[in-house]
Amino acid sequence: MAFEPLRRREALSRRAVGSVCLAMLVMGCGAARPGTRSPDDRVQAPGITVDHAVAEGTGDPPSVEELLEAAQPEPPKPSRSAPPDPEPLQLAEQWEYTVLHQGGEVKVEGVRRLLFPKPVVTERRMGRYAIELWIGRELVERVRFDFPGLGAEEPPQTGRRPLHAPLSMTEGAEVRARVRVPASPRARRAVLVDRATDAEVELPWPPEAPLPPPTAR
Structure with missing residues (x-):
């Protein structure tokens, strides 16, 4: 009959598909091993167990030093963009500032005019x-x-002070410094700057109420 070759081809196709499925099943189970059970299990159920890797750690708790180091805040980063020093001025007229460092604070205590x-x-x-x-x-x-x-x-650190940190002389010190600044006619403002902490204080320019101008020698 004419249908016999067609039936034979369909039977061969089904056998080929079955062979492929069986081969895939065997390959998928090749990496597996029979499931295991503990002696305490009362019911034994079939199953398979697939090998896999689990990340392992040391399991040791962090030390006290590591905890203290992690708790300390990071020091603030200066945000002030400081240009390089300009060419030094050459002027006969100068302003002499008396700057006071007291209790960790810095301020101008006095100013006088000098004429060379x-x-x-x-x-x-x-x-x-x-x-x-x-x-x-x-x-x-x-x-x-x-x-x-x-x-x-x-400069002093922010946050808690370390237990064994050396004593600071700046906290209770009262020290003065004399700073001579040229009386530039071009300048429009003066600033007292702490370049370590990025803090600055505006100063009057020209200085207000200066002392009587002595003649410098």
Whole structure:
């Protein structure tokens, strides 16, 4: 009959599909092993167990030092963009500031006018503090300075003080420094800057109510 070849082809196709499914089942179970049960199990049920890896840790609790280090806040980062020192000014007229460091605070205690016979070049030195002269966004002059005996002191840390931290001399110290700033006619504002903590205090410019101008020698 004409239908016999068609039936034979269908039977062969079904056998091929069955062989493929059986092969896939064997491959999928190749990595598996029979399920296990503990002696306490009362009911034994068939099953399979597939091997897998589990991440392992040390299991040790963190030390006290690690906990204290994690609890300490990070020191604040300075956000003030400080331009480099400009060319030093050469002026015969100067302002001498008396700056007071008392109880961790810094302020101007007094100011007087000085007049030299010849122009004086502004000294360039290192220092945590500075008096800066500005006109708009242009830095006209920067005079750095430190307080006697406190130059090596670091700024106080925020948060809790460490148990074995060395004593700070800045907390109860009362020290004065004399800072000579050129009387720049271009400057429009003056600023007292703590370059370690990024703090600044506006100063009058020109200074108000100066002392009688002595003649410098």
